[in-house]
Amino acid sequence: MFVKETGGPVDALWPLVSGVAVLMGRQSNRKDTRMNTTTMYRANVRRAKRHPNAVRADRAAQALAYYRVAGLREPGASVGTVLADFLSDLRHFCDGVNLDLAQLDRMAHRNYLTEKYPR
Numbered sequence: 001m002f003v004k005e006t007g008g009p010v011d012a013l014w015p016l017v018s019g020v021a022v023l024m025g026r027q028s029n030r031k032d033t034r035m036n037t038t039t040m041y042r043a044n045v046r047r048a049k050r051h052p053n054a055v056r057a058d059r060a061a062q063a064l065a066y067y068r069v070a071g072l073r074e075p076g077a078s079v080g081t082v083l084a085d086f087l088s089d090l091r092h093f094c095d096g097v098n099l100d101l102a103q104l105d106r107m108a109h110r111n112y113l114t115e116k117y118p119r
């Protein structure tokens with residue numbers, strides 16, 4: 001009924017859009033000097049800066065945790081078992097796409113040494 005009276009769906013939404021625009025304008029024009037704690041709180045940001053190698057290790061741990069549940073379907077498997085199964089699956093993958101895993105492993109080892117012992 002409201003759509004017919006105003007002439008179409010765009011006209012029907014106009015009061016809502018204009019009301020939101022007014023509210024947004026009021027928020028942006030505030031001259032409040034105190035901090036709004038609801039917008040300042042960011043739970044996913046760490047307070048202390050972490051070493052890049054710790055971040056890299058966390059990424060690997062998250063990947064293995066995902067592989068443990070999604071790939072192996074064994075949530076109770078040990079880290080050693082998960083890593084061994086993941087490496088063997090990587091070998092199968094490399095065989096399938098014609099990559100030399102040994103060469104990639106040597107490259108990865110050089111990268112690891114560079115990251116662990118920067119000059």
